[in-house]
Amino acid sequence: MMKTAAAAASVPSRGEPSSDQENGDNSLQPFFILHKAASDKSDRKPSRRRIPSSPASPNKPGKSGDDDSSGDHSHEHLRMEAFQHAWSDIETTIKGVLQSIDSGTFEAIYSWIIESFSIIRTHVSSGLSEIAQAFPAAVDSVSRRLFTGLVLTKNMELFDDLRTFEQLGQFLRSHGCHVANLSSMEFVAKNGIGGCITSLLRQFLATSVDAPDMITLSSWYNDQVNNDTPIILIIDDLERCCGSVLSDFILLLSEWVMKIPVILIIGVATTPDRLRSIIQCEALQCLCPFKFNLGTVAERMDAVVEAILLKQTPGFFISHKVAVFMRNHFVNHGGTLSSFIRALKIACVQHFSMENFSFMLRGLIEEEIQGSKHGLLLKAIYNCASNISPCERNKMDEEAVQKLVAEIAQLKRLHFLWSIVVLCLYEAGKCDELRLLDLLCEALDPEFYASRVPGSFTQETRYTKASSPNDCFTHQHKFTMRKDGFISQAMRKVRDLSESHLLSLLKRWERHTADISEIHEKVKELQHMLKFENYQQVKKDSMEIAKIRGLQSKSNLGRDMKRVNDKASSFLAYLIEKYMQPIECVPSHEIVCFKNVKKLQMALVGDSRRRIQVDLLESHKILSCSCCRNDNILLSSMHDTSIMYSSCQEHGDLINLHDWYQSFKRIFLCPNSKRRHKLKQSPVSKKRKFVDDSEKLSEVVIQSRFCRGVTELQITGLLRMQSKRRPDFVQRVAFGL
Amino acid sequence: MGEDEGPSVTRRTTRSSFATANSTKNDVVERTKSNNICSPSLNDLLYGGAPFDLDVLLANFPGRHPQIHELLQILGPSNTPMLPIFVYGGPSTGKTSIILQLFRHLNRPLVYSSCRTCYSPRILFESVLNQLSHHRKDATNGYSSVKRCEKPSDFVNFLREALVGLVKRLKENMGKSKSSKKRERSIDGHMVYLIFDKLELVRDWDKSSSILPLLFNLDSILNIPEVGLIFISSTPPDTFYSSMGYIEPVPIYFPNYSEDDLRQILVRNQAYPKLYSSFLDAVLRPFCRITRRLDILSAIFSSLFVEYCKPLNDLAIVPNEDLKRKLFSNLQPHISLFLNETFRVLSQSSSGAERTKERELRGSKRKIGMHEESDELDFHMSTSAKYLLISAFLASRNPATLDASLFDSRGGSDGRKKRRKPSETAKGQKEAEEEELLTKGPGSFPLERLLAIFQCITSVAEDFLGEEVQEEDSLEVEGQNGPLMSDVLLQLSSLCNANFIVKGGTCPLEGSTRYRSVVSEDLALKVAKSVKFPLAKYVYRR
Structure with missing residues (x-):
């Protein structure tokens, strides 16, 4: 029992080195610090032996003795390799998806910059000679306005968007603009306006200037070969800037905008109205703002989830519970895409390091890329097997491998079908602002699937095959849906769609289902039906208009439309019933599916204070010494702080220092009595014992140990020191776990 | 405030010395050469292009004739010493541009420095010295100034040196130009004028202990009769002088433009004056009631005029009464919109x-x-951040004594006891409290109170949600009992970063940090709505 606990702690920390490249991951875990010792070399052995073999795997790695360490080592190596491979795949996908989301806005910003630059230039063309001088360029106030792009990031948390602004800077630089990225750190009241000008000059001139001012910048700009491009200043976070400094900066720039064509881009995390409360009115007058929308977090999230969890090969997948946990964490705490991706990465690391057959996944992924059949996978398995050890190879019998390969192929096919159904549902729910992650959570729910399908999957298919081909359009779904569920919401939406929307929805379905001919055909059929109905309607209408019976025809139209909508909806139900099998209901899904919510939660949330308390109360479990195994009895051999924390549990929120000290002392001075009675003794017996026992420890030593214990508890945040009002009491801060 | 340049911009001819060097893309070496060639060129100190007559100047600045005449009187004919001038008036009343254009008319050399661009004493000093010695910062000299000058005493010494040299050269130059009229534009007289613009900003520099007295005293310190000092400020002289024992400069006040002045200024330079004046008939009066600032008005009118012209095909027509009325009714909704807010x-x-x-x-x-x-919140916040924002809002709005009765189920009895007390006390005290709350704005609160309210709110909300969507429960994972409570401090810091909560000063008694929520009630209500929290129930109102 104890070993597993230690091993569990060691798993995430073993995954840690690989994720070291990302800076953000380092500061994740207060938890790791507490358990650093667990990842020690000597501690590793038990953890290795513990790795569970998947129940569906045909051959259990029955290793023993010396084989163990060498074979396992290569295993681990292979697993980590497979993880790195898989994760780099996922990472590049994410990068691509995010870039494609932003690219539209970037283009819009660039064309706006070109436009505003030409406007600035028309004002300035007459007085080029003035640029070199200190006199203000004399122009009317309208042309002195500063073109400002407000980029709405629409997320209170800035973290995701730092990267976006950096990319925006690179994008504009690649188009020949002079770009400087200013962070809000430069707009602090302490440095005043000098701080931002210094940073500006440092970025443009690449040297530090003694007395930074705008004259220097204008002189630099005029020396540039390409001084027919604008200077872009990107300020990434409006909210964090000091308002007065930013206003001063804007006023300063507006004095110079005729000489140096500066265009501002300001990132706004909340609403553009905040500008009014942060920047002074006079500076506000100088701005000529335009706003641009970046993709919202929800949109990004959808795109990432779609790309990774739906469209990518099932090299790695998450179970229902994990998905729900990740969603809740995102909605309640994270708020940033980066935190979601980090959670995904942690899950990925843990899966690859825990799952016995995870090294095979690499073969699985490669196979997908090269498009061949089972050949590569088979080869990969054999390769890995040969890597393990020669004797191992013999044990690996042909039949089992074949079976495994077949199972994996089946898994892949089913998962692909599932993802297509989910995509179709998502497309339907899109106009209702349905979030893909919500839908995914529901679609992954194995209970929902179980309630839907009483029999096994094979029975189901046989049944549908027997039925007529057009059955799917009149299909009465037998499963009960949650009333507020997202799937039912999507289906309801299909029923209510207008004609043009339905047509476009069908087109999107057609695109998604292109690979599965049987569904594809049905979608086409639906499209035909819709078009035919339209055609008929038009014909009918023209006839009926002649008869001046417009009213009736309208209701007719509505009814007919409804019919196609109903068909589409029941087709969706048919799809759900037939194809949407959550990955957890597929045999041997354990190889690709990460299920351990607890581990992920531990790694993500940490809950360090609880951990500290548990460790203090059960210190013997961690120290695993032989002397103090007794439960609920405080022994003098226990750790001081642990004794103190256990004994203070009896107090309320105020602890009398004297009482506490007395009970602490008692534990040391009369260890025998503890065995018979508990902590609370009658004063009479205490006195007797006090006399009996020889004074091994002097009062001074106990006092000093007591003081150290109190300090340690205070440092860990479980206690608060006494106030001046009540000098003999300390206050407990943490209650319960 | 150099807005009213207008027609003169187009007529300006580029000067020979710098225009040739700058307009073409030449390399640095060539520029330095040309710099060297014309290094003594005193014409650098002249403002603008070719000089023009007084009539043109007066025509360019309608409504400013008395001020221009007064300035001319004080400046006097060439080579007459002058007393320092202090020009003041509200923003956008034409102070800077009139002075500059006046010097263009007079053809006298000036050194201009704006205290906004020169944001610290050192940069101000060095900018003045650079201009006096025709020094340009560029890559060849490492963007350094002609002299490093940080102390006021150094500045006075360098300045005297530079000015004496300059005046000497000016005198020589005068003799030369009289004998041979090579240059088309010759400097008139041997006076040099130092102009300090936006002087009001200097008051904020290191409490202005030394710089302001220095600047005002500069005339008597230098004691060079050939130097004239002009200060431009948007605040009246009373805000500067503090009986420091120097001669007060001659004040010249630029009052705000009257409505007629504004009309004259705005109609100038318009492509379709007839149409524009009919447009002004409609809009000028209501907007003048709000502001007379030319920069604001011209910005608003330029976009309003576009709206005004929309229904017209031919902009050159002279609108009759009927058309005017029609256009006005078209414009009406836009006017009220712009009247309400000028920032769009x-x-x-x-x-x-x-x-x-x-x-x-x-x-x-x-x-x-x-x-x-x-009604919707158009940016993303995590749920716990939303609850935290709401609780911060409540903590700022409600008095701390009310917390118990609002959030505690046992609090009812407590509240009754407390309610009895104020009924006995005078009513005036309550009113005074109310007033105090209004003037104080949102109250501050310690972290503990915020967390307590947060916990109460989230527990209430979870019950609330639990009743509403029972089906949702299966989606909850076990161990999620207090899902909103973890890393609250992280959320708090990001709320602080987003400027929703402000870290107030520390309380002198407790020594712990206090916070203050600065969100508007609208935003708080929006946030509450997005998490379906009945905020209105909890806000304490008298």
């Missing part, structure tokens, strides 16, 4: 339109129109 955020220009359209189709509700007050 435009959305993406045409190029991005497709994308926004696409977005609109999907989002449907969110219109680009800026005055669409939607």
Whole structure:
């Protein structure tokens, strides 16, 4: 029992080195610090032996003795390799998806910059000679306005968007603009306006200037070969800037905008109205703002989830519970895409390091890329097997491998079908602002699937095959849906769609289902039906208009439309019933599916204070010494702080220092009595014992140990020191776990 | 405030010395050469292009004739010493541009430095010295100034040196130009004028202990009769002088423009004066009631005029009464819109339109129109941040004594006891409290109180949600009992970063940090609505 606990702690920390490249991951875990010792070399052995073999795997790695360490080592190596491979795949996908989301806005910003630059230039063309001088360029106030792009990031948390602004800077630089990225750190009241000008000059001139001012910048700009491009200043976070400094900066720039064509881009995390409360009115007058929308977090999230969890090969997948946990964490705490991706990465690391057959996944992924059949996978398995050890190879019998390969192929096919159904549902729910992650959570729910399908999957298919081909359009779904569920919401939406929307929805379905001919055909059929109905309607209408019976025809139209909508909806139900099998209901899904919510939660949330308390109360479990195994009895051999924390549990929120000290002392001075009675003794017996026992420890030593214990508890945040009002009491801060 | 340049801009001819060097893309070496060639060129100190007559100047600045005449009188004919001038008046009343144009008319050399651009004493000093010695910062000299000058005493010494040299050269130059009239534009007289613009900003520099007295005393310190000092400020002289024992400069006041002046200024330079004046008939009066600032008005009118012209095909027509009325009724809704707020955020220009359209189709509700007050929160916040924001708002709004009765189920009895007390005390005290709350704004609160309210709120909300969506429960994972409580401090810091909560000063008694919520009630209500929290129930109102 104890070993597993230690091993569990060691798993995430073993995954840690690989994720070291990302800076953000380092500061994740207060938890790791507490358990650093667990990842020690000597501690590793038990953890290795513990790795569970998947129940569906045909051959259990029955290793023993010396084989163990060498074979396992290569295993681990292979697993980590497979993880790195898989994760780099996922990472590049994410990068691509995010870039494609932003690219539209970037283009819009660039064309706006070109436009505003030409406007600035028309004002300035007459007085080029003035640029070199200190006199203000004399122009009317309208042309002195500063073109400002407000980029709405629409997320209170800035973290995701730092990267976006950096990319925006690179994008504009690649188009020949002079770009400087200013962070809000430069707009602090302490440095005043000098701080931002210094940073500006440092970025443009690449040297530090003694007395930074705008004259220097204008002189630099005029020396540039390409001084027919604008200077872009990107300020990434409006909210964090000091308002007065930013206003001063804007006023300063507006004095110079005729000489140096500066265009501002300001990132706004909340609403553009905040500008009014942060920047002074006079500076506000100088701005000529335009706003641009970046993709919202929800949109990004959808795109990432779609790309990774739906469209990518099932090299790695998450179970229902994990998905729900990740969603809740995102909605309640994270708020940033980066935190979601980090959670995904942690899950990925843990899966690859825990799952016995995870090294095979690499073969699985490669196979997908090269498009061949089972050949590569088979080869990969054999390769890995040969890597393990020669004797191992013999044990690996042909039949089992074949079976495994077949199972994996089946898994892949089913998962692909599932993802297509989910995509179709998502497309339907899109106009209702349905979030893909919500839908995914529901679609992954194995209970929902179980309630839907009483029999096994094979029975189901046989049944549908027997039925007529057009059955799917009149299909009465037998499963009960949650009333507020997202799937039912999507289906309801299909029923209510207008004609043009339905047509476009069908087109999107057609695109998604292109690979599965049987569904594809049905979608086409639906499209035909819709078009035919339209055609008929038009014909009918023209006839009926002649008869001046417009009213009736309208209701007719509505009814007919409804019919196609109903068909589409029941087709969706048919799809759900037939194809949407959550990955957890597929045999041997354990190889690709990460299920351990607890581990992920531990790694993500940490809950360090609880951990500290548990460790203090059960210190013997961690120290695993032989002397103090007794439960609920405080022994003098226990750790001081642990004794103190256990004994203070009896107090309320105020602890009398004297009482506490007395009970602490008692534990040391009369260890025998503890065995018979508990902590609370009658004063009479205490006195007797006090006399009996020889004074091994002097009062001074106990006092000093007591003081150290109190300090340690205070440092860990479980206690608060006494106030001046009540000098003999300390206050407990943490209650319960 | 150099707005009213207008027609003279187009007539300005570029000067020979610098224009040739700058207009073409030449390398640094060539520029330095040309710099060397014309290094003694005193013409650098002249402002603008070719000089013009007084009539042109007066025509360019309608409504400013008395001020211009007064200035001319004080400056006097060439080579007469002058007393320092202090020009003041509200923003955008033409102070800077009139002075500059006046010097262009007079053809006298000046050194101009704006205290906004020169944001610290050192940069101000060095900028003045650089101009006096025709020094340009560029890559060849490492963007350094002609002299490093930080102390006021150094500045006075360097300045005297430079000025004496300059005046000497000016005198020589005068003799030369009299004998041979090579240059088309010759400097008139041997006076040099130092202009310090936006002087009001100097008051904020290191409490202005030394710089302001220095500047005002500069005339008597230098004691060079050939130097004239002009200060330009947007605040009256009373805000500067503090009986420091120097001669007060001659004040010249630029009053705000009258409505007629504004009309004259605005009609100038318009392509369609007839149409524009009929437009001004409609809009000038209501807007003048709000502001007389020319920069604001011209910005508003330029966009309003576009609206005004929309129904017209031919802009050159002279509108009759009927058409005027029609146009006015067209414009009416826009006027009220602009009257309410002068700051408007435009959305993406045409190029991005497709994308926004696409977005609109999907989002449907969110219109680009800026005055669409939607109930929805249009940015993302995590749920716990939302609750934290609400609890911070409550903590700031409600008095701390009320917390128990609002959030504690046992609090009812407590509240009754407390309610009895104020009934006995005088009513005036309550009113005074109310007033105090109004003037104080949102109250501050310690972290503990915030967390307590947060916990109460979230527990209430979870019950509330639990009743409403029972089905949702199966989606909850075990161990999620207090899902909102973890890393609250992280959320708090990001709320502080977003400027929703402000870290107030520490309380002198407790020594712990206090916070203050600065969100508007609208935003708080929006946030509460998005998490379906009945905020109105909890806000304490008298």
